Amino acid sequence: MMRYLMPLAIFIVLAVFLLVGLTLNPRQVPSPLIDKPAPKFQLNQLHESDKIMSSEDNLGKVWMLNVWASWCVACRDEHPLLVQLANSGIIPIYGLNYKDERNTALQWLKRYGDPYAISIVDTDGKVGINYGVYGVPETYVIDKQGIIRHKQIGPVTVDSLEKTILPLIKELQNQA
Amino acid sequence: MIPEIGNFSLILALLLATLQGTLPIIGAARGIPSWIALAKPVVQGQFVFVLIAFFCLAYSFISSDFSVLNVANNSNTELPFHFRLAATWGSHEGSLLLWVLMLASWSVAVSVFSKQLPDDVVARVIGVLGLVSIGFLVFMLFTSNPFDRLLPAATEGSDLNPLLQDFGMVVHPPMLYMGYVGFSVAFAFAIAALLSGKLDATWARWSRPWTIIAWVFLTIGIMLGSWWAYYELGWGGWWFWDPVENASFLPWLVGTALVHSLAVTEKRGSFKSWTVLLAISTFALSLLGTFLVRSGVLTSVHAFATDPARGVFILAFLVIVISCALLLFAWRAPKVGLGGKFDILSRESMLLANNILLLVAAASVLLGTLYPLIIDALGFGKLSVGPPFFEAVFVPIMTPAIFLIGVGPISRWKQMSLPALAIRLRWAFGISVVSALITPFFMGEWKPMVSFGLLLAFWIIVCAFVNVKHRLNNSGEGSLLTKLSKQSRSYYGMHCAHIGVAIFIIGVTLVNSYETEKDVRMEIGSKVTVGGYVFQFNGTSDVVGPNYKAVRGEISVLKDDQFVRKLYPEKRTYNASGMAMTEAAIDTGFFRDLYIALGEPLSNGAWVVRAYHKPFVDWIWFGCILMAMGGITSITDRRYRLKITKKESTAASVVESEKQAEGTPAAVASATTKVELATETTKV
Numbered sequence: 123m124m125r126y127l128m129p130l131a132i133f134i135v136l137a138v139f140l141l142v143g144l145t146l147n148p149r150q151v152p153s154p155l156i157d158k159p160a161p162k163f164q165l166n167q168l169h170e171s172d173k174i175m176s177s178e179d180n181l182g183k184v185w186m187l188n189v190w191a192s193w194c195v196a197c198r199d200e201h202p203l204l205v206q207l208a209n210s211g212i213i214p215i216y217g218l219n220y221k222d223e224r225n226t227a228l229q230w231l232k233r234y235g236d237p238y239a240i241s242i243v244d245t246d247g248k249v250g251i252n253y254g255v256y257g258v259p260e261t262y263v264i265d266k267q268g269i270i271r272h273k274q275i276g277p278v279t280v281d282s283l284e285k286t287i288l289p290l291i292k293e294l295q296n297q298a
Numbered sequence: 299m300i301p302e303i304g305n306f307s308l309i310l311a312l313l314l315a316t317l318q319g320t321l322p323i324i325g326a327a328r329g330i331p332s333w334i335a336l337a338k339p340v341v342q343g344q345f346v347f348v349l350i351a352f353f354c355l356a357y358s359f360i361s362s363d364f365s366v367l368n369v370a371n372n373s374n375t376e377l378p379f380h381f382r383l384a385a386t387w388g389s390h391e392g393s394l395l396l397w398v399l400m401l402a403s404w405s406v407a408v409s410v411f412s413k414q415l416p417d418d419v420v421a422r423v424i425g426v427l428g429l430v431s432i433g434f435l436v437f438m439l440f441t442s443n444p445f446d447r448l449l450p451a452a453t454e455g456s457d458l459n460p461l462l463q464d465f466g467m468v469v470h471p472p473m474l475y476m477g478y479v480g481f482s483v484a485f486a487f488a489i490a491a492l493l494s495g496k497l498d499a500t501w502a503r504w505s506r507p508w509t510i511i512a513w514v515f516l517t518i519g520i521m522l523g524s525w526w527a528y529y530e531l532g533w534g535g536w537w538f539w540d541p542v543e544n545a546s547f548l549p550w551l552v553g554t555a556l557v558h559s560l561a562v563t564e565k566r567g568s569f570k571s572w573t574v575l576l577a578i579s580t581f582a583l584s585l586l587g588t589f590l591v592r593s594g595v596l597t598s599v600h601a602f603a604t605d606p607a608r609g610v611f612i613l614a615f616l617v618i619v620i621s622c623a624l625l626l627f628a629w630r631a632p633k634v635g636l637g638g639k640f641d642i643l644s645r646e647s648m649l650l651a652n653n654i655l656l657l658v659a660a661a662s663v664l665l666g667t668l669y670p671l672i673i674d675a676l677g678f679g680k681l682s683v684g685p686p687f688f689e690a691v692f693v694p695i696m697t698p699a700i701f702l703i704g705v706g707p708i709s710r711w712k713q714m715s716l717p718a719l720a721i722r723l724r725w726a727f728g729i730s731v732v733s734a735l736i737t738p739f740f741m742g743e744w745k746p747m748v749s750f751g752l753l754l755a756f757w758i759i760v761c762a763f764v765n766v767k768h769r770l771n772n773s774g775e776g777s778l779l780t781k782l783s784k785q786s787r788s789y790y791g792m793h794c795a796h797i798g799v800a801i802f803i804i805g806v807t808l809v810n811s812y813e814t815e816k817d818v819r820m821e822i823g824s825k826v827t828v829g830g831y832v833f834q835f836n837g838t839s840d841v842v843g844p845n846y847k848a849v850r851g852e853i854s855v856l857k858d859d860q861f862v863r864k865l866y867p868e869k870r871t872y873n874a875s876g877m878a879m880t881e882a883a884i885d886t887g888f889f890r891d892l893y894i895a896l897g898e899p900l901s902n903g904a905w906v907v908r909a910y911h912k913p914f915v916d917w918i919w920f921g922c923i924l925m926a927m928g929g930i931t932s933i934t935d936r937r938y939r940l941k942i943t944k945k946e947s948t949a950a951s952v953v954e955s956e957k958q959a960e961g962t963p964a965a966v967a968s969a970t971t972k973v974e975l976a977t978e979t980t981k982v
Contacts, residue, residue, distance in 0.1 A: 126631045129575055130624035133582070137617050139668065140589065142675035144609045193684040195540060221686075229817050232906065233897060256673065257683070 154254065156273060160187075160264045161252035168219050168227060168241035175216075175242050177268065184294045186215045187262040188238070188278075189250065191222045192230035194258040200277035201234045207283070208237035213291050217241035220250050220258055263287060265294045301366050301445040304354025308445075311347035311402075312435040314340050318405075318428030322421035323493070334417050337424040338409040344431065345402040352399045355444050356386045365451035368392060368444045374457040374874045376845035384468045385458045390592060390608070391444035393471060397588070398434050400472075400479040401427065408483060408508070415504060422490035423483070430482050433615045441608050457845070457874030466526030474519030474546060478584040480512025481553060485581035488574045489623060492630045497570045502563035505577070507933040509560060513553045514929035520546050521922035529882055534815070534893050534910045536918060539688040544667040545587030551660040552580045555653045557929075562649050566711055568640065569650070571631040576653070578627060582620045583660075589616055590667070641713030648706040655699040662691045700754045700803070703796050704761030708768070726764045730756035741812055741913070751807030758800040762793045788932035795928025802921025808914040815911075817897070821904045829911025831892060832856040833865075837903055838896075846870045848881070851896050851905060855885065867907075869896045891915045 155161075164176045188204060190197045208215050217238035219227050224243065231241070244250050253262065256275060263272040272290055274282060318340045325333025355368075359382045364370040372389040373382055387396040405427040412420050438444070487505035491497045523546065528536045537543065556576040563573045589612045640646035666683045704726070709719060734753035738744045769789075773781045816828050820835035827833075836852040848870040855862040865883035872879065882895040890913045897906030 126571075126628040129579075130621060130628055133620055133624055136668075137613065137621075139672050139675045140613055140616075143671040144613060191684070193686060195538065195684070229815075232817055233908075257670065 155270050158270060160262065160268050160270050161249070163242075163244075163249045163252070165218075165242040165244060165249060168217070168224065168231075168243050171224070171243070175240050180214075180216070180264070181268050182266050184213060184266060184291055185264055186213055187218055187253075187264060188215055189218045189220050189253070189255050189258050189260040191220045191258045192226045193222065196277045197259045198234065200259055200279070201237070203278055203280065203283060204237040205235040208239075212288070213295075214239040218249065218253075219243050220255065221245065221247045261287075263290055263294070266297065300354050300357050301363070301447065304351040304358075305443065305445040307347040307351040307354065308435060308439055308443075311344050311351065311398075312432065312439060314344040314347065315428050315431040315435055318344060319425055319432050320428075321425075322428075323425035326418040326421045326425070327493070329418075331417075334421040337421040341402075341405045341409050341424050341428065344428070345406040348395075348399050348402040351445075352386070352395055355392060355395060356383060358445075359383065359386050362455065363451075364453065364455050365447055365449060366444075367446045367448040370448050370452040370455045372455070372458050374455040374845060376873060377455075377458060377463070378844050380468060381458060381463050384462070387471050388458050388462050388467065389444070391438070391442045391446075393475075394434065394438045394442055395444050396471065397475055397479060398431065398438065400475045401431050401434065401482060404476075404479055404483050405431070408486075412504075419490055419494065419504070422493055423486045426486035426489045427482060430486075430619065433619065437608075437611050437615065441611050455874070457872060460846070460870070460872045460875060460877045460879045461530065463845075463872075464526065464530050466522060466530060470519060470522040470526055473515055473522055477512055477514075477516025477519045478546075478549065478587065480508070480515055481549060481577075481580045481584050484509040484512060484556065484577045485623070488577035489626065492574060492626050495630060495633070497574065497630075497634050499564050499567050502560050502570075502573065503937070506557075506560045506564055507938045509553070509557055509577075510929045510933050513550075513557055514926045516546070516550050516553060517922055517926045517929070520550060521919050521926075524922075525919050528915075529884055531880075534882070534895070534908070534912065536809075536915065539666070539685045541667050542587075542591050544663050545583075545590045548660050548664055548667075549580050549583040549587060551656050551663070552576060552583055555656040555660075556580050558649050558656075559653055562646055566640070566646060568646055569653075571627070571634045572653070574627060574631065574634075578620065578623045582616070582623075583664075585612070585616045585619065589613055640711070643709070643716055643719075644713045645706060645709045645711045648702050648709055652699055652702050652706060655695055655702075659692060659695045659699070662695065663688065666691070697754065700758065700799070703799060704757045707792060707796070708761060708765050722764065722768065723761065726757070726760040730760045741808065743812075745811050748807055748811045751803055751811075755800040755803040755807070758796055758803075762797055766793065786935050786937075788935040788937075791928045791930070791932025791935070793928070794931055795925045798921045798924025798926075798928055800921070801917050801924055805914050805917030805919075805921060809912050809918070813910060813912045813915070815908065817906065817908050819900060819904055820907045821902065826907070826909060828909045829890070829892075829913070830857065831862070831911060833892075833894065833907075833909050835905070835907060836864075838905065841868065843870065845874065846872045846879075849896070849899070851883075851894075851907070853883070853894055853907075855892060865892070865894050867894045867896045869899075886916060888916070889913060 160177060162177045164174055167173045167175055190201075204215060207213070215237050217240070219241050221244070227241075227243075231238075247255070253260075259277055261274040261278055262270050265271050271294060272287065274287065278287070317336065321333045322337035322340075324330070325336070357363075358366045358369050359373050360379065362369065362373060362375050362382070364373075368389050368391045369385075372392070373385045377385065385392070387393045405424060408423055408427065409420065412423075484505050487501065487508065491501045520543075523543070524536045527538070528534065556573065559569050559573045559576050562569045589609060592608055592612055666687050669683050705719070705723065708722060730753055734749045734756050737752050738748040741748070766785075769785065770778070770781045773784050776784075814829045816826055818826050820826065822835060822837040825832050825834045832855070834854045834856065836854060838849050838851045841848045841850045848868045850866050850868045853865045853867070855865060863885060865885060867883040868881035870879045870881055871877070880895050882893055884894075885892040890911060893908075893910040893912055895908045897908055899905055
């Protein structure tokens, strides 16, 4: 009898996850890295692969780090918004091209537009691990002192941009 | 007025469904003939009212009645007639109505084509279908009524999503839903068998053709969806491992396992409780698919009509239906008993291995699909699981399953000897290895993965030939033709479907390894070479469509300085929504597709143009069509058409079974026409 109840048990566990999944819509999850210095990195650039970008190059300005990949469907979702944001010139966006292939990544940018001041290549995902990337896309807001102030898990939405990210950027840019 | 009639019909349908889901089941349990006899008229009545509701909604769309909220949100006066009709099932509400209509159609089909079944079995099956129908009708009436009014009426509708304005939209959802919903019949048969406690080979024989028809529809539905995504989304891909695609693929995988498991139950009486469990799982996954698509719990490119609030209802329904089914299973299955014994080397064990592999594949696809949701539920955040996961996991699991496709049909029931099998297959193995090693050279470049993929495909094909040859040798005297005609249709159907898998693998292997793609800036008059074809950009012109404006590019295709044809990719902007759409231009050929899409406009009339050369890509869909044709062939087998209950010899039962003999081919014929329709459209 017990073993015939196994399918039911598995199904109930699945259903519980589905139920919790329904109630948990907010995409914001606090990260342990918030208010900690952003992990340092030195990575090759995507467009000019012989050049290197270092995280310290950005000290003194507020910037965004967006983790993306050409294989990521959700990235397509947020991409037009990032392009718009980059065009507005409010904040420079840097792209961390995560576990991707160079050529497909370049083609992807050509196809959907390139919002990134510089894209850097994290082929083996090591920098991603330091940043605690769960999945793609993720976006970090980093202040002038190089401290992570915000982490957006999942696509950036109009709502999250207007309510959280833009006011935060304004506040950070006004700080000394 | 018309929408009110539709609304009222839905309410009447719900009342009838309530009768249908209760009285016949109780009647069958208590042996009350008049209650059992209620099943057929009630289900037919329910069907009529759902059909009326569907026509009312279709009429509202066709006549552009924007006082109906659903119409105002999903249609527009500029929308051409056939898309206004297709918009009927383009919205969430409409697609639910289509779902209920399909369910009612399947239920009526059961009531009409099951004259040789005992009345109490039919009553139980129809009763279970009625219970499922209640759930969907209540869902529709209380959370997503397609006839909700918008007062005052809108002067103009906000248009159907441009992605859906395509011929694919007219055919893909109905086919897919026919498949999804069709598995409810297999489910109903399984539950009816559990209720009555009669789980035997006869039960398997009854539910087998229904399961196969549902499987055929699902196969075609998925194929159409894949082909539609290929030409409509403008990315040139044919499968994206998107949650919604996976949602349709999961019931397909488990349904395929079910089809095979039913064969064992019918022929050997084994795997009974396993088969029942598969029937429940397949339907559970169909419902889960509905939940994932309709609730928006996962990020998907398909999120056309989602609403988390509705998710709660579907989830509750899913939990009630499947928990009850699994409880019933846990209660009854221990008493089912084992069927015929079999050796570790036998066709049974091969089919069992095939079942397990298909289930493991389904489980890993399910895990990959739900992983983002599970991680979120555990509070670890949101993420996206991409194709790398699915490809890394799916291919190794399916490889042994494909090896078994070759071996399974050759091996014997009950037991067989390994040496005999090896001797019979050594030539098959040799031939497929050698040809798999050589063939890639003809494609221009030898690659190990290509050889591997082709090996699997050739193995299936060669084994099928060895099997047929062996079978003919053992078919007694006569010419080749008489021997060939002696074999049953289900035997040919099986090989047809298996060869379909081989053709599919060939398509996937070759297009993945040899496709070439260029993304280039093209000035007027400039040329680009892709896959041996020269594409010359002749500039663009403006075109006005019925409800959109478009920029149409003209591209001449040349091969070896010979003009092949002109292609006209478009970039459309839809008037009502302002959405931009890429319409790729495709030159379809037996050995390759040429695929052109316009990217972004640049200065001086130049454009970013994407050109692809995709060798053998159409074989992917052709393989699916073969699989579906195999399914159709096998259900036209004599044993499903002939009188099954031999014990009864009254004149009445003979008449009944003759009616049945006429009935089933008609249903099959209509399915065949639909397949042909699908075949034709792939050639467009």
